Amino acid sequence: SQTIHQWPATLVQPVGSPLSLECTVEGTSNPNLYWYRQAAGRGLQLLFYSVGIGQISSEVPQNLSASRPQDRQFILSSKKLLLSDSGFYLCAWSWGGRTYEQYFGPGTRLTVT
C-alpha cells in the first residue's frame, strides 16, 4: 500500500527566515506530486505540481519554490518567509499519467511571526 509523509507537523518561523518542508511517498513509483496551501477557513490553493524528477510547474507567483530531487520526494522552500505565508501546507500524490484522485498527507501547520 502507499503512504505519504510530511514533516514537520507544525512550524513557527519568524518573518525573513528560510523554510523547508518535506514530503515523501512510499509504495509507488513515478507519482505525480502536489503542494497545496490552505489559509485558515479557506479552500485549497495549488502551489506546485510535478510529473517527474526535476519537473516542476508553478501555479501562482510567490516567494516559494519547489524541488523534486528524487522520484518520491517533494520539497517546498522559501529563502525569506512573509507573514502571508502562514497556513496549512498539504502535499498530495496521484498515479502517474492521467490524473484521477489525489491522496493527501497529514499537512504542516506553518505560522510566520
Place this chain on the structure above:
Amino acid sequence: GDSVTQMEGPVTLSEEAFLTINCTYTATGYPSLFWYVQYPGEGLQLLLKATKADDKGSNKGFEATYRKETTSFHLEKGSVQVSDSAVYFCALSPMESNYQLIWGAGTKLIIKP
C-alpha cells in the same frame, strides 16, 4: 474553463438528521467526480468517487450520484453523527487532463448532539 460550485456553509444539523451538500460542475465531456473530507487539523481524505454518468459512489454511509443531465454530484447521508463534523470538498478531474483536480470551495458541516 472547468469549475466546481458547492453550497456555502456552514451547514448545521442535529444528530441523526438527513444531509445533503450540493455540488454542481461545469466541464466538457465526462469528468471524474470526487468528494473529499477534511477533519479538523488533518489532511484531506478521499470519501467517494464516480467516473461516469449515473455512477453512484458510496462510503461510510455517504452517497453521491453522477448526474450528467443536471451536472451535479450532491453528497447525501441518511443519518449524520457528531463525528461527521468536518469540511467537505467536491472536485473533478477534467477529461483534458493537465494533471490537476478542480476544487470546490469546501462546505463546513457542523453536527450538534
